Amino acid sequence: MMTLDEHAARSRLRDVAPGFKLLYALPPIAMALWANSVPFSLLVFGLMGASIVLKGGVRPADYLRWLLLPAGFLVIGTAAVAVDMSAHPETFVVSAPLGGANIGVTATGVAMAAHLCFRALASVSCLYFVAFTTPVADLGRSMAAVGVPALFIEMTLLVYRFVFLLFGTASEIATAQRSRLGYAGTAASFRSLASLASNLFVFSARRSEELYVAMECRGYDGAIRVLAPSSGARQPSLAGIALVEAALLCVAIAAHSGRFF
């Protein structure tokens, strides 16, 4: 399965200035949470899914596979919200006795769970729109534009680079361990994992020192100054985005005030 990072790098929307993509996908999360309406959630879910697949060029099968990832949490989480326990079975629509009490679902519980489930799916699709279309480096730049402190952005982008560096090393170590039977059995697995983690730690300390020296050679003095590639970024029509957001907002208000559902 391709990583989200690779999807973002290949996205047809990657050249769109990141601010616009955030402006497009983030407000609907807030609206979906606030409106708390199944039809509105479905609207957002559909809109974002279509944008990811049709505009972003992600294969529907890939998108669906990614949607299944949070499904585990979604199922357990919503089921936990729906199911209740009570001494009085009459409060439940469906129930079964369990020990001295009854376990079952109430009408409000089911409604709450259904709202929750769709709301979460809608929000996740918005998050996916950003993740599928926007490389992390671009996000770093837009954080600067809204006044996030430079140190935080520097740290974020360094962590981004180092995550892949360490992933590479961790998987090399794990492969070498597997080839010497490192994961045959629980005791061996513990031993292998512990040595993997400690070696990775030592490696990362050493690598950070090497990087420091290499950066010093290029004049590092404590501030990481870099220049972003000159923006060949496409600027989509701000009015278009505003129109979509406004329309969504109207539907959200209508849904919230009970015109739908």
Next chain:
Amino acid sequence: MASPDILRTEALRCVWPDGTVALDGVDLSIRAGEVTALLGGNGAGKSSLLLSFNGILKPRSGRVLFGEEPLDYSAKGLKALRQKVGIVFQNPDAQLFASSVYEDISFGLCNLGLPEPETRRRIDAAMELVGVAELARKPVHPLSFGQKKRVALAGVLAMEPSVLLLDEPTAGLDPQGADGIMRFIRELQRSSGMTVVVATHDIEMVPLFCDRACVMDRGQVLFEGEVTSMFEHRDLLRQAGLRLPRIAHLLEILSTKDGFDLPGTAMTISGARKILKLMKEEQEINGK
């Protein structure tokens, strides 16, 4: 004498998780008791092939056979396989993970669950063999690069595999170090009859230390056969991002461009000496 095949692939196709095709229909036989060179440029698929011999990389289609049996990818099957097929990776830093040399060499043996006396005997034997016995109690990370490579090798040899896979064993070593490790491997193969597969792009050492060669490019096998016959396919070598050994290149130019009448070709210094001496003798006879 044709040795039986100990490892074989049939239409092997492997794909990395990100979708890159690592191996694209590889049919290859590794003969028992010989040293086989896997040659190719960066990204040709050499390392992937080694990983699939060890059962780490699973085929998308096609299969790998050890002896006459297709690989068994169950936990038990892999355990049995990896005991017999050992792999030494290119980067020793990624495969030495214990805090001391001795402990690291013991890693694979402990996972085999051997009794302690046997484990200790094998560790000592392996350390003796590769010449790191005096480092036993040292921590791993301050060792030199060459020492680390030897310790990594000992960790695999201690498991007494019948097939040894080596990924770029000479990378990062200076000429004497590289020569030393290849001589050691050749010696090991001669004395213990071990089967060795060496993935490398160091073409110079192939005629010196290998019996057979397989040239790879972009996940495919371009050539498989005796080392001596490989160099008749110089176009394939170039296609794979390689070149002739310098001696072979010199002799080639001498005979094709400079009008030397060479009675054969050679890839090594000793081979070239023979040919040039022959040429000289012929000239002297003709001259007289």
Next chain:
Amino acid sequence: MASPDILRTEALRCVWPDGTVALDGVDLSIRAGEVTALLGGNGAGKSSLLLSFNGILKPRSGRVLFGEEPLDYSAKGLKALRQKVGIVFQNPDAQLFASSVYEDISFGLCNLGLPEPETRRRIDAAMELVGVAELARKPVHPLSFGQKKRVALAGVLAMEPSVLLLDEPTAGLDPQGADGIMRFIRELQRSSGMTVVVATHDIEMVPLFCDRACVMDRGQVLFEGEVTSMFEHRDLLRQAGLRLPRIAHLLEILSTKDGFDLPGTAMTISGARKILKLMKEEQEINGK
């Protein structure tokens, strides 16, 4: 024409924080506008010498001179020095830190505090020069090893240093990749007059791409001089864990052991051709 010395060390002695002696009384001159090879086995002190040229490793005693001035180890002095003396490390993963190729290349320039248009011009030129222009907006991690090496080189070249230090530039590259990068460096030195110092144990490329050589062993300089004269000191090469280039080795054996009457010696294929042709012609004259 003897070029003036651009870098010089005088009785340079450097000690690593753990007490290991890295350099032990090094007296060495690097000539401006030439390619100098620093040769030696693993642990000979080549990398340490490069780091001391760049002011990263400070002398315990002795000194380093850039032009005629001893290095100034103040923050300001180092900043000025590192603008003029750039270093490319062996492992690009230990050098590249930014989230995209373009940003990484810009880092050194931004530290120089150049105006933005000039910075952009230089980044574009450097990317063009090493052939990574189309990678500009990619993150670093999915690049191949060879691409990472090029990006690391571009990041240093963008600063337009007058001296370029390269630590094992061909390590990990296949023959064509190694050849490509060394050709590029030779071309760069010829066209821009840049001074280049290459630390390596790849002896084969020295006669092809370098003017001068310095052979190091255990922190000391065994030989310093023209590449052509270095090979007369083959005992020093062996002492340093190196060997002769294979062609030179062949010619040596031919003349000392096989009774060939060679009119000179050579280290490269083209050099050997000339000598062997000369020999042939002489024989034909004598024969007639």
Next chain:
Amino acid sequence: MHIMEGFLPPSWSLFWTAVSLPFFVLGFRSMRKIVADNPRMKLLLAMAGAFAFVLSSLKIPSVTGSCSHPTGVGLGAIMFGPSVMSVLGAIVLLFQALLLAHGGLTTLGANLFSMGIAGPFVSYGIYKLADGMKAPRSMAVFLGAALGDLVTYVVTSLQLAAAFPSATGGFAAALFKFLGIFAVTQVPLAVSEGILTVMVWNAIRSY
């Protein structure tokens, strides 16, 4: 356990963001001071963040046989201190959301509180406490890591219970429910993480 994107109602989303913010700000200040004193710390801290990320994506075997991810909060807190962990935790959570689709943006505050604040502070507190009571160092590390792991799940259950009180039994019943699902199942994994952290800690100290 990451609460997924969109799962919390807006009020609770804001509430947990507000609760986490002061810890984040304090952590950020201390980080700023650390890197101002020594520029190489910037790289080391970023490396620590990446390390935490990679660590939390490993699968550890549980003593009962199943597999799960370690939280890494114990190891991180004991090695780098709990306040820096709140900043590194925020970065790690951001990447988990954007690169792995674990967690989300509107739940960042809540997840940061459980995994970047409560977990590390409890781990560190228990470690210091046990150490102060002259308990063996391994015991202190084990308790810190295991309880730190467990606390993150208890806090998550608390957050979910507060947002989704039971229709029949209110907050208490909901808490009981969520603890049963998310925290009790976690006990063997917390033990695994404790054991693993001790092993890693010992190995690192031997370098």
